Amino acid sequence: MQHTNLGRSGLTVSRLVLGTMNFGPHTTESDSFSIMDSAIDSGINFFDTANVYGGDRKGHTEEIVGNWFTESGRRDEVVLATKVYGQTAEHPNGKGVSAKQIRFAVEESLRRLQTDHIDLYQMHHIDRSTPWEELWQAMDVLVAQGKILYVGSSNFAGWHLAQANEAASRRHSYGLISEQSKYSLITRDIELEVLPAAQAYGIGVISWSPLEGGLLGGVLAKAESGRRSKPRVRERIESLRPQLEQWEQLCADLGHGPGDVALAWQHTRPGITGPIVGPRTMDQLDGARRALDINLDESTLARIDEIFPGPGGPAPEAYAW
Template structure:
């Protein structure tokens, strides 16, 4: 296993992170996973065996059951583990149960600590942007949690580039602890974060945790063509996929996989591990064979030609505002003028 510091911190995390959205029997998440304690224990033990020290959960997953099962599975190995959890989503119909107000944050951190069976959380993440709460209020409350010792570091999830920059600016101005990481969706069929989010977090030296690296299993090749309506995606088709482009991407993945004696899923994860600024890939599994498949991706080294193939077939259309009209490296002004005249 390889390890990287989480952003601009001294906290080292494994390049693969075990996601726990499949933990728990809550019927709301039946289509995603419904692992019980014995299955959870087996997967968590295997994660430790291969050097994974990073575990990601959320208060929302299985309505809190995921945190409870993860805490029990880690047990006495707590100091070996880096536990990340999240808050934002509501459990009840109470007016103040949603969001990142000071009241919500203080309530949810205590509940998560209790379910996890620990007295501190390594990485406490805001699960989504809260447009109803002043960001200063959220950041002030999170800063208090870090100062109290209940939380070691804070992170964000599913923020846009401008939201990340605004949060950093407020924390800088107020002297609050800053977000150290961003958890975002990123895959060969979902590269939108390359426009704003990745440039922002790279500039601010933040870590990046990738969720749904296989687009809910699409990039495994199981759901392409005639099989698109089968399996998990037939019940939970999220994140959305451009099926026409997606099928082409999977074909390239299969070709490259055959060269490496690997699976398409392993190549898709390996591609992410080769991307600049990516700290850790969150892998959520329902079966041990899926987990073993994902673990093997850490050893795959893709050639420049293979990376180019994957980049080309998965390249999203570039919005006008992100087109590069400036000088390229080593290009003179006259070179640029000539280039523009020829287009």
């Protein structure tokens, strides 16, 4: 397993991130335990969850992870990341990142996770109604109490990253060390502003949906069942069919599965700490691990860019002189 520092911090994390969103809604607790056992045994030490994961039973995913900590006794081996923002209560202060909600949400996550601290506490989305000063005051209190160690973000624009870390700097706070962004060969928008801002501020980027909802995982060769049978998904497949045909042929020529190559490509991207893999089964976890053994040469990377062109580099060079 490959490991690296998360952003500018001294925190060492695996270059594959175990996403847990399927635990509960699609994967039983027993199977989830087996996946976490196998992940940690293979060196995947970075586990990502959120306080709203669990399908109709929000928080259930955190409960499953917490039950595994208690049963396995391996909490100290894991870099645990969870999130705050989503609606967790029906009253007006039941969502967002106000000081009140942060204080409530962290206690609930700690209870469900059966731990005394969260290694990386992430804002699941930008909260346009909460001042940065209030946010950092609340986070600094949690750090001082030992309930969280680091702060991260998710779904932030590049200028949000700059605002957040400049506000933290004014308070002499450490600021954000990570950002979770949607990033795949099909969705490369973050190359314009988010990745350059993150690199400038020493923020490690964790990519979610690296297989674009399964479209990069060999979708054309798979049966039209499950999620792929939905009309909206079928329409998107058809709109991307020329690119997907070229993509799957390239991967076949390389002798690797399309999903494995898509994950391997992530590790070639400057500023990317690692992609989140959210396995429903052990086979899917095994496939993700194979990506670390794939080396993509310059000619292959150039061909990938021909199939899935990015925005042309960072802004403003991508669109101006």
